[in-house]
Amino acid sequence: MSQPSQPTLDETQAAEAARYLQQLRDAVGAVIFGQPALIDCVVMALLARGHLLLEGLPGLGKTELVRTFSKALALDSNRVQFTPDLLPGDITGNPMLQEDGNTRKFVFQPGPIFTNLLLADEINRASPKTQSALLEAMQERRVTVMGETHQLPQPFFVFATQNPIELEGTYPLPEAQLDRFLFKLSVTSATRETLQRIISVRALGEEPEVNRVMAREQLQHCTALARQVYLPEVVTSYIARLVHGTYPGESQASGVVKFGASPRAAIGLAAAARARALLGGRVHASTDDVAASAEAVLAHRVIVNYQARMEGITAAHFVKTLLAEVDPAEKELPASLSAAKIQ
Amino acid sequence: MNAHAAQQWRHRARLTAAVANLLWVLHYFLPAFVGLNAVMALAWLLARQSEWPDGAVWLGYLGGTAVLLGVAAWLARRHYLSSSDGLQRLEEHLGLRSALSAAEEGVVDWPSADVHMSLPYRFQSRRVWPPLAASCALLLAGWLIPVSSAKPSPDIQNAEQPLAWEKVEAVIEALEDESIVAEQSVDDLRNQLAALRGQPEAQWFNQSSLEAGENLRDQTMLELREAARNLQMATASLEAMRELGPQATPMQAEMLEQQFSEAMQNLQMSELQLDAEMLAELAELGNCEACMRLSPEDWEKLRAKLGECNGELCAIAGLDPEELAKIRAMCRGGIGRGPGEAPLFFEDESHLSPARREAVSNQEMDNAALGEMVGLRDREAPPEDEMPAYKLGVGQAAPQGQGGDVVWKNQLTPQERELLERYYE
Numbered sequence: 001m002s003q004p005s006q007p008t009l010d011e012t013q014a015a016e017a018a019r020y021l022q023q024l025r026d027a028v029g030a031v032i033f034g035q036p037a038l039i040d041c042v043v044m045a046l047l048a049r050g051h052l053l054l055e056g057l058p059g060l061g062k063t064e065l066v067r068t069f070s071k072a073l074a075l076d077s078n079r080v081q082f083t084p085d086l087l088p089g090d091i092t093g094n095p096m097l098q099e100d101g102n103t104r105k106f107v108f109q110p111g112p113i114f115t116n117l118l119l120a121d122e123i124n125r126a127s128p129k130t131q132s133a134l135l136e137a138m139q140e141r142r143v144t145v146m147g148e149t150h151q152l153p154q155p156f157f158v159f160a161t162q163n164p165i166e167l168e169g170t171y172p173l174p175e176a177q178l179d180r181f182l183f184k185l186s187v188t189s190a191t192r193e194t195l196q197r198i199i200s201v202r203a204l205g206e207e208p209e210v211n212r213v214m215a216r217e218q219l220q221h222c223t224a225l226a227r228q229v230y231l232p233e234v235v236t237s238y239i240a241r242l243v244h245g246t247y248p249g250e251s252q253a254s255g256v257v258k259f260g261a262s263p264r265a266a267i268g269l270a271a272a273a274r275a276r277a278l279l280g281g282r283v284h285a286s287t288d289d290v291a292a293s294a295e296a297v298l299a300h301r302v303i304v305n306y307q308a309r310m311e312g313i314t315a316a317h318f319v320k321t322l323l324a325e326v327d328p329a330e331k332e333l334p335a336s337l338s339a340a341k342i343q
Numbered sequence: 344m345n346a347h348a349a350q351q352w353r354h355r356a357r358l359t360a361a362v363a364n365l366l367w368v369l370h371y372f373l374p375a376f377v378g379l380n381a382v383m384a385l386a387w388l389l390a391r392q393s394e395w396p397d398g399a400v401w402l403g404y405l406g407g408t409a410v411l412l413g414v415a416a417w418l419a420r421r422h423y424l425s426s427s428d429g430l431q432r433l434e435e436h437l438g439l440r441s442a443l444s445a446a447e448e449g450v451v452d453w454p455s456a457d458v459h460m461s462l463p464y465r466f467q468s469r470r471v472w473p474p475l476a477a478s479c480a481l482l483l484a485g486w487l488i489p490v491s492s493a494k495p496s497p498d499i500q501n502a503e504q505p506l507a508w509e510k511v512e513a514v515i516e517a518l519e520d521e522s523i524v525a526e527q528s529v530d531d532l533r534n535q536l537a538a539l540r541g542q543p544e545a546q547w548f549n550q551s552s553l554e555a556g557e558n559l560r561d562q563t564m565l566e567l568r569e570a571a572r573n574l575q576m577a578t579a580s581l582e583a584m585r586e587l588g589p590q591a592t593p594m595q596a597e598m599l600e601q602q603f604s605e606a607m608q609n610l611q612m613s614e615l616q617l618d619a620e621m622l623a624e625l626a627e628l629g630n631c632e633a634c635m636r637l638s639p640e641d642w643e644k645l646r647a648k649l650g651e652c653n654g655e656l657c658a659i660a661g662l663d664p665e666e667l668a669k670i671r672a673m674c675r676g677g678i679g680r681g682p683g684e685a686p687l688f689f690e691d692e693s694h695l696s697p698a699r700r701e702a703v704s705n706q707e708m709d710n711a712a713l714g715e716m717v718g719l720r721d722r723e724a725p726p727e728d729e730m731p732a733y734k735l736g737v738g739q740a741a742p743q744g745q746g747g748d749v750v751w752k753n754q755l756t757p758q759e760r761e762l763l764e765r766y767y768e
Contacts, residue, residue, distance in 0.1 A: 011451070232444040234431050284450050286440035328435060331428045333363055334370040336470035340463055341436055 009228040011283050017222045018281030021047075023213040027072045031208045032065050033201075034194030040279065041185050041296055042069060042159075046219060047226040047275035050182025050268060051138050051158040053123075053173075053300065060187045062161045064208075066119040071210035073219050075116035076153070082126035084169060088133035092143045093150075108145060113137050116153055116216070120160035124170040131177055134158065138180045155220060175259070175303065182268045184300035222278070229274035230284040238287045238328050239269050242294060245322050246302050253321040256308035261301040269297045287328035295319045351456030352443055356429030362462055363432075367422045372415035373474035379407050380478040384485030392490045436463030504540070505547060507556035511536050514563055514659055521655045524570075525616040532615070535559055566615035567660035571653055574617065575664070577606035577625060578649040584634040585642060600630050621652065 009017075021043055028039050042065065045052045054062045063079065070077035080091060093111030097104055112118065113134075123131065137143050141152045160181070162173070178184070190198065202208065214222075231239075245251035246260035254260065270285075272293035277285040299315040308318075333339065383404050390400045424432070427447060434443040439454060446453045515533055518524045539547075539556055546552055580603035587595060607625060610617055624645070628634050637645065657664040755763065 230445060230448075230450045232441045232448055232450070234427075234444045235441055280440075282440065284441060284445035286442075287435070288440055329428060329431050331363075331422060331424045333464070334366040334422070334470075336366050336370065336467045337363060337464045338467060339432065339435060340465040341438065 009225050009283055011281075013225055014229075014278060014283045015281045017225050017278055020214055020218060020222060021279055024072055027211045027213045028065070028068050031068045031210055032061055033197050034190050035061070035065075035187070038065070038185055038187060040276075041183055043279060044272055044275035044293070045183050046073075046155075046157065047223055047278060048182055048268070048271035049155065049157075049223055050271065051180060052160065053178070053181040053184040054159060054161045054187055055164055055184060056161070056187030057165065057189070058163060060189065062187050063119060063121060065187075066117060066159045068208070068210050070117045072212060073117075073214050074212050074216055075155070075219075077117035077119060078112035078115040079119040079121060080112050081121045082123050082130070084125060084127060084171075086126045086130050088130050089145075091130065091133055092137065092145055095146050106146070108148065108150065110150065111143075113143060114150070114152060116155055116157065118156075118158045120158055122163055123160040124162040124167075124172055126171065128171050128174065131171065131173060135177055135180060138177075155216070155223065175301075178300050179262055179264055181300065182272065183296040185296055226271070226275045226278045229277045229282070231270055231274065232284055232286075234328070234330070235273060235285050235287055235290060236270070237330050238290050238326070239266055239273070241326050241330070242290065242298070242322065243269065245326050246298060246318075251322060251325055253318055253325050256304050256313050256318055257302055258305040259303040261298050265298055265301045269293060272297050291323055291328070294323055298322075345453055348453040348456040349446070352430065352433070352446075352453055353426060355433055355456075355460070356426045356443075358429070359432050359463060360424035360426055360429035362464065363424045363429075364419070364422075367419035368412070368415045369471065370415075371418045372411055373471065375411045375415065376408070377474050377477050377481070379404075379411055380481040383407070384481040387482070387485030388488060388490050392492060394492055432463045433460075436460070505553055505556045507553070507560040508536060508539060510560045511556070511563055514560075514567070517655075517659045521659070523618055523621070523652045523655055525619055528615045532559075532563060563615070564660055566613055567656055568662055570610060570613055570615050570617060571656035571660055571662055571664075573606045573609040573613070574649065574653050574656060577603055577610065578646070578653060580606060581625075581628060581634055581649075582646070584630075585637075588635060596630070603628075617652070621648075625649075 025036075025039050025043060028042075029036060032039060042052060044050075046069070054065070056062055066079075067077065069075070080086070089111065091111050091113050093109050093114065095106035096109045098107040120134065123134075137152060137156075138158050141154075141156050143150045143152065158181075162170075243261050243263070243266040246254060246257060246265075248254050248257050248260065250260075269290060273285040273289035276289040276293055277283075280289075295316055298319050302315045302318060304313055304315055304318060327339075329339070386400060386403065389395075390397070427444070430443040430447055431441075433439070434441055437458070437460065442451060442454055445451045511532065515529060515536065518529050518532075536559065539552065539559065542552055580599050583599050584591070584596070584603070587599075591599070607622075610622060610625075616622070628637070628645075654664050656662075
């Protein structure tokens with residue numbers, strides 16, 4: 001029996017965190033209708049300290065989702081509408097010449113990135129230069145302007161959105177920047193029942209009321225707990241085999257792949273699995289958590305080749321195929337046996 | 344409780360892994376096992392044909408199976424599931440979300456093991472039964488397909504030499520004991536038998552060897568019978584000369600002398616010559632005068648000696664001297680006689696002898712030997728009024744036929760022949 005090398009949380013802590021997180025999900029779900037899976041993914045991203053890229057048509061509630069979370073968590077939030085003429089300094093902040101009596105000095109004026117929750121709306125409309133300004137901030141959670149480094153507030157999350165249509169005049173995010181996002185989530189259209197509920201509850205121009213269910217400190221506590229969720233060896237093995245399977249030639253499914261996922265993807269997948277386990281009140285992650293998070297973590301990090309794109313095969317298709325190919329159990333069974341599940 | 348649960352789960356994990364490992368071994372073993380059984384089926388056929396001992400065949404089969412199992416186990420080793428793999432299979436089966444793996448690593452307590460559960464597998468029987476069924480079918484085929492033994496029949500196999508050789512050997516021993524045949528003839532016969540025995544023992548029972556032995560036997564028996572017949576004829580001629588004595592007309596004397604001379608000539612030219620002393624003694628009695636010169640005592644002595652020799656020859660040749668004398672008497676005719684009342688006769692089928700049948704042909708009556716069988720009575724004679732004109736009467740020999748007739752006349756059974764004749768009526 002091997003002993004865990006990292007501190008693990010106990011089941012009481014996990015259950016308490018799960019209860020808080022459930023309250024958060026309920027609070028957001030009371031405003032964002034019909035998107036429980038999306039809400040869970042956002043909560044997982046918060047627990048994993050990851051950034052989100054939301055993709056969907058206008059009006060599906062992407063901005064509303066971010067605002068709802070910021071209210072429910074009592075976090076500072078800023079919204080930046082990315083446009084082609086947006087400059088990096090417009091996000092990070094600029095040094096301003098300030099007169100103080102007889103002296104003049106540059107004083108750093110923080111940009112909108114200095115917040116807990118930054119909503120980067122239609123991020124693909126900004127120039128690559130502006131987009132890349134987010135790189136350091138997203139990864140290292142700090143900003144350097146004129147040689148001076150400024151730490152971003154904790155916690156710090158970037159929730160970026162992009163519109164899959166009207167792509168003229170847009171700048172697709174480079175792979176390096178896409179890799180910084182933990183999840184890329186597709187916001188789907190509401191069902192008829194959801195629409196009916198929205199119509200009956202919401203009115204145009206009226207802000208929905210959101211209950212504040214968690215303090216910032218509680219969120220940070222939960223984030224710290226998520227890091228203590230234990231990853232059994234079978235789970236780490238599964239993550240490694242999944243990510244390795246995205247490399248061309250390393251799996252049958254990878255025949256459609258041009259570039260596979262990075263090691264950062266493996267780290268992100270492990271963090272997502274931990275977050276999902278904590279969401280379920282468990283002190284250890286499972287292969288189910290990995291499989292459930294894989295598409296959101298891996299799909300935007302894998303680049304399918306030209307032929308596959310021509311055939312309509314997307315990265316999401318590839319990840320589903322890979323999940324079907326790579327068994328959670330490392331050792332395969334003979335052809336005369338197949339795994340049976342009773343639950 | 345926790346220790347008990349850990350023990351239970353680990354036991355189940357080991358069982359789970361063991362079942363999968365066993366199936367992995369079968370995965371590699373079964374295709375090869377089908378091949379082994381195919382070889383085994385051929386081996387069975389060969390073994391049954393060559394009458395190899397069953398134990399050796401089974402030993403080879405079990406040995407081959409063991410070797411295949413060993414190779415399959417070696418090939419499957421990289422797929423073997425460990426106890427940890429078994430735990431993972433169990434937790435997936437039960438939906439325990441890696442709880443068993445985490446418990447094994449000491450993070451959480453073991454779940455309760457009081458649940459009744461089966462193995463976390465679904466058995467795909469179609470992957471296992473077809474090779475096993477094919478293996479059984481192959482074994483049954485090897486066991487049940489009829490094959491003829493390549494070895495001689497047990498009787499022949501147990502015999503030290505072919506039966507014909509034994510008969511010839513018996514004849515040689517009898518001739519040596521009785522000293523009625525010239526030693527040179529016996530030596531020639533012995534040399535011929537030795538030449539047959541000079542073959543490799545493995546070829547003694549070959550078809551050619553058996554045929555050669557049977558020919559030697561038949562030829563020897565034929566020579567013996569001819570010698571007995573000629574000796575009896577010579578004896579009868581001498582008896583007739585002594586009986587007629589001076590009253591014999593010149594024609595009778597000439598005929599008797601000619602008959603005696605023919606018998607002596609046949610005896611001298613025979614492959615199986617009589618004792619030289621006896622032949623010389625007989626040769627001195629070549630005419631009536633010389634025969635009459637013998638004193639009664641000498642004549643009786645010579646007669647007894649000739650009768651004894653004739654009896655011994657008949658005994659060795661398997662002839663009845665009285666029957667032979669009767670036949671010879673029947674064909675004894677003079678100038679006014681025809682060929683005799685019944686020079687040839689029918690014999691029961693049970694006394695069938697290939698040698699005697701070869702010696703006589705109904706189509707070549709000139710070469711028919713006296714006393715030889717010319718045909719077999721193969722069915723009840725039909726009443727004369729029902730008998731078709733072309734059929735033979737009672738006592739008549741059926742013609743052997745010529746050309747294609749020989750085939751159906753010789754090869755069909757009497758019942759088949761009757762049916763065929765009736766069909767063409």
